[in-house]
Amino acid sequence: MSILQFLTKAHFDFGARRELQNELQRHGCRRPLFVTDKGVIQAGVFAKAVESLSSLDSECIFDETPNNPTEDAAVQGLAHYNDKRCDGIVAVGGGASLDLAKAIAVLCGDPAPLWEYCNRNANVRPVRNTPPLFVLPTTAGSGSELGRSAVIIFANGVKAGVGCPHVVTAAICDPELTLGLPRAMTAATGMDALSHCIETFCSPTVNPPADAIALDGLERLYAHIERACNHGGDADARWNMMMGAMEGAICFQKGMGAVHSLSHALGAYGHHHGTLNALFLPTVLAYNASELAGKMDRMRHAMKLPPDADLPKAISDLNARIGLPGGLRELGVSTADFDAIASAALLDNAHKTNPRPIAHSDYVTLLHATY
Secondary structure, X not given: OOOOOOOOOEEEOOOHHHHHHHHHHHOOOXXXXXXXXXXXHHXXXXXXXXXXXXXXXXXXXXOEOOOOOEHHHHHHHHHHHHHOOOOEXXXXXXXXXXXXXXXXXXXXXXXXXXXXXXXXXXXXXXXXXXXXXXXXXXXXXXXOOOOOEEEEEOOOXXXXXXXXXXXXXXXEEOHHHHOOOOHHHHHHHHHHHHHHHHHHHHOOOOOHHHHHHHHHHHHHHHHHHHHHHHOOOOHHHHHHHHHHHXXXXXXXXXXXXXXXXXXXXXXXXXXXXXXXXXXXXXXXXXXXXXXXXXXXXXXXXXXXXXXXXXXXXXXXXXXXXXXXXXOHHHHOOOHHHHHHHHHHHHHOHHHHHOOOOOOHHHHHHHHHHHO
């Protein structure tokens, strides 16, 4: 049986950031904790995101978001929330800041060890009593603004999800906040979004509405990612990239596949999630091709490729054109870690919905093929 569930209120368009003050007032939030990172502040994006606020206490800014959010950072954020007597949370940044803010919100409701909320836990603790949370993405990539979980590196070293489908009170998605995003980050986060659309569409879970949304997101992302990378101020490209990222996130309920199980496993070593997804996507598509005959045709159509186009090669060529690494070797990944990475990938939730059965040895082969 399929469960079709689409969540989260979202304001979307240029200037949407000005809705933040209204949302805070609507929910009685007078002293929110702002979760962001130092780069977003230094780039002036944070100031633009919160320009509608009548007041802002700088003591309530928590800018210690790591590149990959961790349980330790969530605990620090909770302490800051309590110390400054906050009554809500505003996240401004990329997927790391948004996921970290979700984890902090979960701990605000009940500060148990975060692993007890992990979606891999057989006796997962229910999330409840969370404060209002408002998220403003500054990249078009992770889709965390509409996603149902927060991907965290737990204290035990595992990178996995905290299931929190109802934690975000409202997403405020303003493409203007992405206009100054550097080319390299535009490429990596954009391919993250594109991988979401492809993997959710390829998932064997039955959900035709989500499939339609995923294909629309794929069409937008593939058509606009190079424009966004080459011309960062292209407003139309940025609008479509952010919309495509949201669409990929709406479809998360279908499940992912081996791209994400590998990216989560290797991401625990500190590598950028979107970059890993970009590298694994062609390899995994080729592996899964035997189970995707009709779906390959529909993806080619969405990407406006010829009917006989080599889809994995099209993705590899796109990676090269937008300046992403050519393989894991360039990231400094050691082949000595492949066995451990494959073992971790087998345990990841995304592994369960890969369209083709995949064993430990297959994961090792895919790692070598992506090297």
